[in-house]
Amino acid sequence: MNKRKKPNYKLRRDIAKAMLVVIILIPILIINKTKIFNFPLYISNIKYSGIIDSLFEANYKYSEAKNTLNYLKENKKISDDTKDYILKLNSKGYNKTTIDYLLRNLSDGELTEFLSKKYNKDYEEYIKLDLFDYSKFDRYLTYQKENKNLSIDDIVTRIELNLDKTYYEDSIEIKNPNDITILTNKYLEIPDDYEPKDLVDMSDDYANNMYGQLRLRKEAYEKFVEMCNASREDGVKFYAESAYRSYNHQNIIYKNYVHENGQEKADKYAAKPGFSEHELGLAIDLANIWTITTKGEEYAWLSKNAHKYGYIIRYKEEWEDITGYAAESWHIRYVGVETATKVRNKNIPYEEYYIKYIANKKKTNK
Numbered sequence: 001m002n003k004r005k006k007p008n009y010k011l012r013r014d015i016a017k018a019m020l021v022v023i024i025l026i027p028i029l030i031i032n033k034t035k036i037f038n039f040p041l042y043i044s045n046i047k048y049s050g051i052i053d054s055l056f057e058a059n060y061k062y063s064e065a066k067n068t069l070n071y072l073k074e075n076k077k078i079s080d081d082t083k084d085y086i087l088k089l090n091s092k093g094y095n096k097t098t099i100d101y102l103l104r105n106l107s108d109g110e111l112t113e114f115l116s117k118k119y120n121k122d123y124e125e126y127i128k129l130d131l132f133d134y135s136k137f138d139r140y141l142t143y144q145k146e147n148k149n150l151s152i153d154d155i156v157t158r159i160e161l162n163l164d165k166t167y168y169e170d171s172i173e174i175k176n177p178n179d180i181t182i183l184t185n186k187y188l189e190i191p192d193d194y195e196p197k198d199l200v201d202m203s204d205d206y207a208n209n210m211y212g213q214l215r216l217r218k219e220a221y222e223k224f225v226e227m228c229n230a231s232r233e234d235g236v237k238f239y240a241e242s243a244y245r246s247y248n249h250q251n252i253i254y255k256n257y258v259h260e261n262g263q264e265k266a267d268k269y270a271a272k273p274g275f276s277e278h279e280l281g282l283a284i285d286l287a288n289i290w291t292i293t294t295k296g297e298e299y300a301w302l303s304k305n306a307h308k309y310g311y312i313i314r315y316k317e318e319w320e321d322i323t324g325y326a327a328e329s330w331h332i333r334y335v336g337v338e339t340a341t342k343v344r345n346k347n348i349p350y351e352e353y354y355i356k357y358i359a360n361k362k363k364t365n366k
């Protein structure tokens with residue numbers, strides 16, 4: 001018997017149903033492709049799906065969106081407006097790096113304020129920098145207007161050094177004057193009562209003790225002796241003409257300078273008491289009968305070798321607007337071999353090195 005095969009209606013129905021589901025689903029998939037592709041993120045954060053949507057809208061990648069959301073959750077930085085902030089920043093034209101910085105670091109009030117400003121491409125450059133600090137934003141912009149030739153990196157560095165403030169006016173007291181890498185200048189004050197505990201007398205072989213016994217911190221002195229011996233082997237001789245100065249000693253020098261040359265000149269060439277590296281017991285003024293000049297063989301030798309003994313030439317002509325001092329070819333500062341080598345290789349003022357590579361590291365390690 002030829003048994004005719006009955007059509008399988010059940011199978012047909014199932015296929016039809018499946019096709020219907022696909023036809024309905026495809027447009028949903030296309031419209032909501034972010035949600036589908038990033039299903040696990042949405043599932044685990046159903047409450048925040050609006051924020052996740054806006055992060056993807058701002059071109060965040062999956063892992064970036066996840067990190068940022070977790071950061072905001074952990075640091076309790078999510079408000080009813082978070083989604084709007086992201087969308088508005090994005091529509092203003094800010095990139096995701098900028099948006100991310102602002103979300104993580106600004107309060108709701110600051111975000112609202114930031115959104116009231118016109119889009120400025122420079123903001124994105126500012127925000128990228130390690131030293132960027134939103135609370136100093138207005139100072140950056142003012143300084144930038146007054147110093148149009150500076151790069152944005154320079155502006156942020158200089159504001160971090162308070163160079164937009166008046167010398168000595170808003171000075172900050174340094175907390176660890178014993179640290180051999182500590183920075184002092186016209187904005188960073190040494191505590192009045194600080195006296196290094198490890199000062200040693202310098203030998204007549206390496207110092208002019210005619211006007212009083214010169215002293216230096218032990219480590220700096222030992223390295224100075226090594227350096228003098230090495231230079232003498234090369235036929236170059238210099239010695240210390242001035243080294244450690246107490247607050248009172250510096251006070252006398254400064255007052256004499258003001259008396260003889262007037263306030264303005266004094267502030268350019270001499271340090272006020274509390275602001276001189278000599279008070280740290282880590283600075284030396286050199287001489288070789290006469291003062292050391294940039295043209296002399298001593299200066300050439302020091303430029304090439306001082307870092308090997310932990311010393312840097314501290315005040316160069318091209319750095320005057322950062323250091324706040326006219327060039328001093330005779331003044332060297334001990335910072336340790338490692339730091340001196342890095343400073344010398346970068347050929348930047350110690351202010352810049354300190355703020356970028358020493359202070360900033362301490363800040364981010366906290």
Ligand SMILES: [Zn+2]
Pocket residue numbers: 278283284285328331332
């Ligand atoms: Zn000096």
